[in-house]
Amino acid sequence: MKKSIKLFTTAAFLSTTLLGVTQAHAQEITVKSGDTLSLYAKQYGVSVKDIESQNKLTSDLIYAGQTLNINSTSSNTYTVKSGDCLSVIAKANGLTVSKLKSLNGLSSDVIYPGQTLKLSSTGTTTSTTTTTASKATTTSSNSTATTYKVKSGDCLSVIAKKYGVTVSQLKSWNGLSSDLIKVGQVLKLTSSGQTQTQPEVKAQTESVTPLADQIIKDAESYIGVPYKYGGSTPSGFDCSGLVNYVFAKEGVAVSRTSASLYAGGSHVSSLQKGDLVFFTTNGAGTVSHVGIYIGNNEFISATSSHGVMINSLSNSYWGPRYLGAKRYL
Numbered sequence: 001m002k003k004s005i006k007l008f009t010t011a012a013f014l015s016t017t018l019l020g021v022t023q024a025h026a027q028e029i030t031v032k033s034g035d036t037l038s039l040y041a042k043q044y045g046v047s048v049k050d051i052e053s054q055n056k057l058t059s060d061l062i063y064a065g066q067t068l069n070i071n072s073t074s075s076n077t078y079t080v081k082s083g084d085c086l087s088v089i090a091k092a093n094g095l096t097v098s099k100l101k102s103l104n105g106l107s108s109d110v111i112y113p114g115q116t117l118k119l120s121s122t123g124t125t126t127s128t129t130t131t132t133a134s135k136a137t138t139t140s141s142n143s144t145a146t147t148y149k150v151k152s153g154d155c156l157s158v159i160a161k162k163y164g165v166t167v168s169q170l171k172s173w174n175g176l177s178s179d180l181i182k183v184g185q186v187l188k189l190t191s192s193g194q195t196q197t198q199p200e201v202k203a204q205t206e207s208v209t210p211l212a213d214q215i216i217k218d219a220e221s222y223i224g225v226p227y228k229y230g231g232s233t234p235s236g237f238d239c240s241g242l243v244n245y246v247f248a249k250e251g252v253a254v255s256r257t258s259a260s261l262y263a264g265g266s267h268v269s270s271l272q273k274g275d276l277v278f279f280t281t282n283g284a285g286t287v288s289h290v291g292i293y294i295g296n297n298e299f300i301s302a303t304s305s306h307g308v309m310i311n312s313l314s315n316s317y318w319g320p321r322y323l324g325a326k327r328y329l
Contacts (some may be wrong), residue, residue: 030069032284077119085111087305149185239258266326278325280321289301
């Protein structure tokens, strides 16, 4: 009987390692004035109930100087989203394309939305955030080409950003019903086949506009969707969940939390459509809310009080709490 139990335990351990389930990482933190359990839950990717259970708390009340133990979780797998490609996923997680293909037994560069990829052979998570991928693929092009020949590692999101168009436009112009493309395939870069003649400065400016407009349009289609803590689907969003969802819908990979989004991106001196705007709502002066700037001094975000809605940057609540902006497009 003892031998059977030992064999079952060993098998369970091996299956857990090979399937790449999440690993727990204990963190000991000291509560600062203004901190809340919801803030810690969002920061460490756990629920308020998990923190309460781990620390034997009977309510969500905490006090400055209190010590809490938090078991944060991180995954060594990645679920492919529309517009993703191996080169973007590899860079985002500190890997090479060859390593990523080896980990997942891939013989080609073809991946599909919903596919789960291993990011590690041992279960050790990588530390590079997804903002790396965004920065690596935002270079615009002033090329006059009207077609593009697909190379190994390419994906629609990378090609779209390079030539200042959207993934949806590329798919429409080339009659594509999915995000799958193959090496050697020739893609149309315009609807009419006319040569792009705009100068470099104009191309760099306009490369952001179609993508930003589409992301804003996507976000506005969810106005009224209720707030859901940890939510990242149209059934319910939290603030960073909305950003992550609508950016990913257009092939832009960004981090999941407002704090990590604020840590990445490019500094903004003058707001433009599609920039992310950040606020502090926890009384601690730290980032706790994020929205998408839509122009005319307004932004759209998922609020805990009214769900997804549009607000002014200068209204009496959000104005004093504004911290700054970052650019990912």
